[in-house]
Amino acid sequence: xxxxxxxxxxxxxxxxxxxxxxxxxxxxxxxxxxxxxxxxxxxxxxxxxxxxxxxxxxxxxxxxxxxxxxxxxxxxxxxxxxxxxxxxxxxxxxxxxxxxxxxxxxxxxxxxxxxxxxxxxxxxxxxxxxxxxxxxxxxxxxxxxxxxxxxxxxxxxxxxxxxxxxxxxxxxxxxxxxxxxxxxxxxxxxxxxxxxxxxxxxxxxxxxxxxxxxxxxxxxxxxxxxxxxxxxxxxxxxxxxxxxxxxxxxxxxxxxxxxxxxxxxxxxxxxxxxxxxxxxx
Numbered sequence: 137x138x139x140x141x142x143x144x145x146x147x148x149x150x151x152x153x154x155x156x157x158x159x160x161x162x163x164x165x166x167x168x169x170x171x172x173x174x175x176x177x178x179x180x181x182x183x184x185x186x187x188x189x190x191x192x193x194x195x196x197x198x199x200x201x202x203x204x205x206x207x208x209x210x211x212x213x214x215x216x217x218x219x220x221x222x223x224x225x226x227x228x229x230x231x232x233x234x235x236x237x238x239x240x241x242x243x244x245x246x247x248x249x250x251x252x253x254x255x256x257x258x259x260x261x262x263x264x265x266x267x268x269x270x271x272x273x274x275x276x277x278x279x280x281x282x283x284x285x286x287x288x289x290x291x292x293x294x295x296x297x298x299x300x301x302x303x304x305x306x307x308x309x310x311x312x313x314x315x316x317x318x319x320x321x322x323x324x325x326x327x328x329x330x331x332x333x334x335x336x337x338x339x340x341x342x343x344x345x346x347x348x349x350x351x352x353x354x355x356x357x358x359x360x361x362x363x364x365x366x367x368x369x370x371x372x373x374x375x376x377x378x379x380x381x382x383x384x385x386x387x388x389x390x391x392x393x394x395x396x397x398x399x400x401x402x403x404x405x406x407x408x409x410x411x412x413x414x415x416x417x
Contacts, residue, residue: 144314146196149189194331206387219398230307237281238312255396273406293344316361333357
C-alpha cells in the first residue's frame with residue numbers, strides 16, 4: 137500500500153512505512169489476541185511521525201473479528217462488552233457525553249453514523265423532564281445525527297460545535313463510515329481513536345474536523361471501513377476507484393448494532409445488554 141491510496145486506518149498507514157529496518161521513530165505498533173478480536177494498537181507519538189503516515193498524533197486501536205461484520209458475531213455480547221471497555225479507556229471516565237452519528241443516511245455505505253445514532257439511549261433530558269425516574273447507573277448522554285453539508289448547507293463540524301456550546305459535554309464520541317485500502321479490512325474491522333475525525337477524508341471530501349483542538353474537549357472516533365480504495369488495480373482514467381461490498385446494507389446495519397451496543401454499555405454501566413436492546417430497538 138502506498139500513501140497515495142485513501143485509507144482512514146492507522147494500521148494500514150503504519151504498515152506502509154514499515155521497512156526491514158522497522159517502523160520510523162515515533163510510531164509504535166502492538167498486537168494482542170483476545171477472546172473476540174485481534175487488537176492492534178498504533179501509537180503515533182511525534183509530529184514528524186504523524187506527517188510520515190498522514191495521521192494525527194494519538195492512539196489508534198483496530199479490532200479485527202476475522203469475519204465480516206455483515207453477519208452478527210456469534211459472541212455478540214462478548215464483542216460488545218470488549219468494545220465498550222476500549223471506548224471507556226479512551227473517554228477516560230467522562231459521564232456527560234455527546235454521541236455524533238456522522239454521514240448521509242440516504243447513502244448506504246455512508247449511513248453507519250446515523251444508524252448508530254438511532255440506537256443510542258439518550259438520557260440528558262430525563263432529570264429535568266421526569267425527575268421521579270431514577271437515573272442511577274445511567275450516564276448523561278445526548279445524541280445527534282447532523283447529516284452532511286449537501287443536505288443541510290451547514291458543516292457537520294459547525295453544528296456539533298454549536299451543540300457542544302449548549303450541552304457542554306465532557307467528551308464527544310463521533311461515529312462514521314471509514315475507507316480502507318486493503319480488502320481484508322473491508323467490513324471486518326472497527327477502529328477507535330482519541331484523535332477525533334475529519335468527516336469524508338477517506339473519499340477526498342474532508343470537512344471540518346472534530347477533535348479536541350476544534351471542540352475544546354476530548355473527542356473519540358469510532359468507525360468501520362465500508363469502502364475500499366482499489367485505484368492500483370487498473371486504469372480508471374485517473375479517478376479513484378472506490379468499491380463497497382454488495383452486502384453493504386447488512387454491513388452497516390450489523391456494525392451499527394454492535395457499535396451502538398458498545399457505546400451504550402460504556403456510557404450506562406447500570407444497564408445490561410438485554411435492557412439496552414429493549415430500550416433502543
